[in-house]
Amino acid sequence: MNSKERKLNELYDCIEHSLSIIAYYCVHLLTLLLFVLSTFNIIPQYNVIYPNSSLKNICIQSINCYCFFCIEYFLIKCKNTAKNKISFRYYSFKRTGYCKICCKEKYLRVHHCRTCNSCTLRMDHHCSWMNCCIGLHNIRYFYLFLLYGSIITITNFIKIVLILYYHSLIPNFSFVLSLIGLLISFSCGISLLILLLIQTIFISFNCTTIECLQFISSLRSGVLFINKFKKSLWKNWCEAFLIEDYQWQLPIKFLPFN
Incomplete structure (x- = not known):
């Protein structure tokens, strides 16, 4: 590889890294x-659903806030959980190769990510929206982010549809804000549901995206x-959630890794 190709590769890597950072903060912004x-009645959806019950409105708003807190919590944990929390010898002590880039021994289900420039245990894929690799160290946070994200986008989509249906009963109704909320809920909800379904299947069969692609390749050959x-x-x-009880359902500290 000559110097020109090396500089081009460095430029592409820099652009890809910058776009990943932008995408990560776009998720927070959305x-x-x-x-x-x-939540703040900019779209007055709760009054439409329960017009005569302030207690139910408060309960719905509380659940809404809790779900959004979970989304942000798991999003941050997914990005910031260190890969070295779990030993690469988790599946086997037998060495399967050597990573020349990381200068480390490779073991079962350990793959090198070109974008992160590091090895990941049980690597599923590199998520540009999360700006990190999805592996055994953070797969549970990624899955719970998808789960709570799907719940909140679906419920908000249904609420906004009801708002549009009863818009004649709402004073100072904003059609533009309703459409913005509907568009965000629909587009994000479809994407999150598809990813949630895929990850549910993969976790159930103890498989990763990389191993699924290897399986498809083996069928062709x-x-x-x-x-x-x-x-x-x-x-x-x-195994995927590294747990021994039902703590994974709540946004609290998980069991120790060691």
Whole structure:
């Protein structure tokens, strides 16, 4: 590789890294925008659904705030959880190779990410929206972000549809704000639901995106691909979330890694 190609690669990497950072903060911005539109009565959706019950309105707003808190919490945890929290020898002590870039030994299910320029255990994929790799160290945060994100976008989409249906009953109704909220909820909801479904299938079978692509490639070449990491459904989920009880349902500190 000559100096010109090297500089071009460095430029491409720099642009990709910059776009990933922008995308990551765009996720925060969209979350904040949807939170403001749905919580502070800028779109008066709660009065439409429960016009005569202030207690129900307060409960809905409280649940709404809790879900948005969970989204932000898991988004930040997914990005900031260090990869070295879990030993690369988690699956086996037998070395399978050597990473010349990281200058470290490679073990089962360890892959090098060109974007992050580091190895990741049980690497699923590099998420540009999260600006990080999704692996065993943060897959639970990523999944819970998708789960709470899907819940909040679907519920807000339904609420805004009801607002548009009963818009004649709402004083000072804003059609523009309703359309903005509807567009954000619909587009984000579809994307999150698809990713949530894919990750649910992968976790249930103890598989990753990389291993799924390897499986598809083996089918085309006629080579049998066996997933030797698959266990029972419960054990697959416990392994992905690194838990021993039901703490994964709440935005609290998980069990220690060591």
